[in-house]
Amino acid sequence: MLFSLKRKIITFLVLVLIYTIGASAVTPTATPTPTPTPNPGGLADAQLHAVMGIITNFILSGENPKTVAFNKIRAYASSNGNTSTPSIADYIKAQIVGVDSRTLTALNDTIALMATIEVDTTAKIQQILDTILSTPPVLTLVGDANLTLEVNTPYTELGATAIDALDGNLTSSIVITGSVDIQTLGKQTLTYSVTDTDNNTATVERNITVVDTTPPTFTSEDNTTVAENQTDAITLQATDSSAIAYSISGGDSTDFDVNATTGVVTFKVAPDFETKDMYTFTATATDAYGNEGTQEVTIEIDDVDEGIVHNGSTYGTVISPHTGKEWLDRNLGANRVCTSFYDTECYGDYYQWGRNFDGHQESNSTTTATQATDVNATGSNFITSSSIYSYDWAKTADSTGSLREANWSGTDGSSVCPVGFRVPTLTELNEELFDAGSTQVQNRDDAFNSFLALPSAGFRINGSGFLNVQGSWGYLWTSSVSGSNSSYVFFGSGAGTINNSRAYGFAVRCLRD
The missing domain is CATH 2.60.40.10 (Immunoglobulins)
Structure with a gap:
């Protein structure tokens, strides 16, 4: 509809141009009561200048159909002058420009004024029309x-x-x-x-x-608890739309290392609960655009039962369900509690009776046939023996075995057992393994299934130092003396106790005194 209206206006302007060609510009004359004059367009002058006023207003000022005056002018023009004649005041109210009471001269004057120069009406109307048609929205x-x-x-x-x-x-x-x-x-x-x-x-x-002005947001916990004696601390985690770099500062931050990419924080030195039980620092997550998010972190240290450390090995303890006595949970020198009777990691060391922790107990220690002349200064070799020395490794130094019995009965930690522990007597082992009310060990399976979880570690032969029957038979020394021999227990396809030469290499299990 708008497109048609524009085209109608252009067509009407052409008619106006035909009407005005040849017309002379005259001085505007105000006439109180306009008299219709015939013209080629079929409208009286008063009607024509009213319509031209409307057109001029449409082109130069934009549509303004909402005022009463404008409607009055439109009505007069469309009724062929049969309605109330608009006054100059009406034109002003309707914001119509370039019109006087009777003629088109004022229209020409207004157009000319807008162009700053006076030109003939036809040319100026064409210029204004071209301007309007070429003006973008x-x-x-x-x-x-x-x-x-x-x-x-x-x-x-x-x-x-x-x-x-x-x-x-x-x-x-x-x-x-x-x-x-x-x-x-x-x-x-x-x-x-x-x-x-x-x-x-x-x-x-x-x-x-x-x-990006939003800092990273931490999602990891700000408080955590870790065990002592290890270096894992915490893994920092944060979210952001770009890559994040992690850092720590303040508090105890110098005690830690942090991986800037992964956020993994570790202790430089494993913490000790007894020394320090809490650490703090400020964690910072920085994104690729320099935005920083921070979090205050607290790491508490958990007091761990550190076990019993003796001669480089760590032990736990077990309580006998039969006697209530406390025993080490593995053989001396064993890496762990047995998972089976043939678990080589729990065999432990092979001690000659009454000897200290001096290196001879290693399963691959070298051998010597030279007798020890001092039970406390024996070197690190496994001492082989023969019948000449009653198969003893220190026959002349301690023929009765009393020195060595006293040594293995000591609880000060200077012997083979940790502080507070000692090598059990034959009676004490019998109470746990063979007496009425005990586990009644009858073979290697019973020995492993007992609360002591005993392995079939075999032994080292007294005359050669060779390992024998590993995974089939197990042997444990006691501190008890029997004549020129000493007592031990055994278990394999059967089980029991026996007295034999002191140069054998058997396992040892310690009892708290």
Whole structure:
């Protein structure tokens, strides 16, 4: 409808041009009561100048159909002068320009004034008409032309408005070119354009700058508890749209190392509960754009039962369900509690009776046939023996075995057992393994299934030092003396006790005194 209206106006202007060609410019004359005069367009002068006023207002000032005066003028023009004649005051109220009470001279004057020079009416109307038809719509952004958007935040299009002098509201015809990538930082441009029916195009741009001003957010706990005697502390974790670098500062931060990429924090030296039971520091997560998030971290140290450490090995303890006595949970020198009777990691060392921790107990220690002349200064070799020495490794130094019995009965930690522990007597082992009310060990399986979890570690032969029957038979020394021999227990396909030469290499299990 708007397009047709514009074309009708242009057609009517052509008629006006025909009417005005040859007309002379005259001085405006005010006539109180206009008298209709015939003209080629079929309208009286009064009607024609009213219509021209409307057209002039439409072209130069835009439509204003809402005022009473404007409606009065339109009614007069369309009724062939049969309604109330508009007054000059009506024209002013209706904001119609270039019209006096009778003639078109004022129209020519107004057009000329707008162009700053006086020209003939036909040329000026054509010039104004050409200007209007070539003027693009007025395109206005809603909101600012330069916006800032936080990364990963949805972008809401604000839009624009478009008004054309002839086509009117063209907002719905606006085309937006481009898009906003909310994950890509930097300036991005949207182009808005609209074209009227005369192919005049208006274009504006909006710049959206995507920024990252949000610091990383920590998701890891700010308080944790770790065991003493190990170096694991905490793993820092934070979330952000870009890569994160971790660091720590303040408090006890100098006691730790931190991996900047993974956030893994470790103690430089394993903590000891008895020395320090709590550490603090400030953790910082920095993203790729320098935004920092911080978290105060507290690490508490858990007091761990450190076991019994003796001669480089660590032991736990077990309580006898038969006697209530406390025993080491593994053989001396064993790496762990047995998982089976043939578990080589729990065999432990092979001691010659009454000897100290001097290296001879290692399963692969070298051998010598030279008798020890001092039970406390024996070297590190496994001492082989023969019948000449009653198969003893220190026959001349301690023929009765009393020195060595006293040594293994000691609880000060200077012997083979830890402080507070000693090698049991034959009676004490019998109470746990063979007496009524005990586990009644009858073979290697019973020995392993007992509360002592005894392995079938075999033994080292007294005359050669060779290992024998490992995984089949087990042997344990006692501190008891029997004549020129000493007592031990055994278990394999059977079980029992026996007295034999002191040069054998058997396992030892200690009892708290």
